[in-house]
Amino acid sequence: MTDGIPRLVEVMDRLRSPGGCAWDAEQTHASLAPYALEEAHELVDAIEAGDRAHLREELGDVLLQVVFHARVAQEHPEDPFDLDAVADVCADKLIARHPHVFGDEEAGTMRDHLERWDRIKAQTQGRESVMDGIPGTLGALARAQKILGRAERAGLGDDAPVAQDGSLGSALLALVARARAEGLDAETELRAATRALETAARAAEQAGRGDTQGSSG
Template identity: 65%
Template structure:
């Protein structure tokens, strides 16, 4: 039986860590015991997408559930990391590093630094602190994951370039004519969306969702005839 729920959030998180430890330990769940960071990676992506879906659907119950599923991924990976023979760390180390990072990257809140005048100023300061923390990065564009979808990655790169004061111009012409014009138009739409303060990825997902709903309705109507 699961332990009785505690009203203390810290105690609830401790219970989660204890349950994960039980599942991973001898006598626990065989499937959990055999997982690795690599085998779990696809689930992290899947849970993140399901969380976004719940948010965009306005599904409060789904939001709560998907946040839990995403939290499970964090706790699971941290538990696996405890077993590393040379560089072990646990969920407490992860939380400690995150707290330190948040404090360090918000000097306008936790230090005596002058408050940035606007959101853009704070973004610029954030990027500057990140570059100082990661000296191996030689470009303002470094660190944007290749695994991001093409649309989301374009948005992220353009935003990084703008905050770094770099010129954002249309993409260079491709080496061949294959698919160049279409790619240029898509890139231009991302720039247009950013200029309008819109999330191009979210806008496309919402439009696709409306289209999908209409197609499913038409499909159901056709099946009833």
């Protein structure tokens, strides 16, 4: 392994410090938040495109967001922390949530693993509901999947059935539930269908331009 991470931290420190970049020096956690969302979406695009070079670049952009936020956090007057502290918290969390790997619990089934993960998160983060911690910024489709998954793992599927009131919303939610039942990711399926539509629309657009140019000639 090379010194890529320490080098990136040094570059970020230079940009953020006096004599560095004025734009970088002005950023806050709040001002950087939209970029984190954007870079995460671009990473997913790279994954689905299967472009390794693009994937490497987009992973770097996501990493930059973490390093940038950690650098901003160092300057907090009352509760500063750095990238090492972020990494330590992450490592501690992974160890705590995998007692079947780092402790003496039995691994069990995949369902056992997911239920254990939710239980440990609830205990360590003081959650009162299995629905706590689902980001409000998630798109409606992704959020629906998350809520259905949490309800199912908590054994609430029968107590909180998908409403069938004839509305478009309930019909969409029922489709998400169907995707889960079939082992599909509704977000991925819709993105694939949308990409196919976009490709067809672009092809039709180009064909239309060709016809126009041919007739004008």
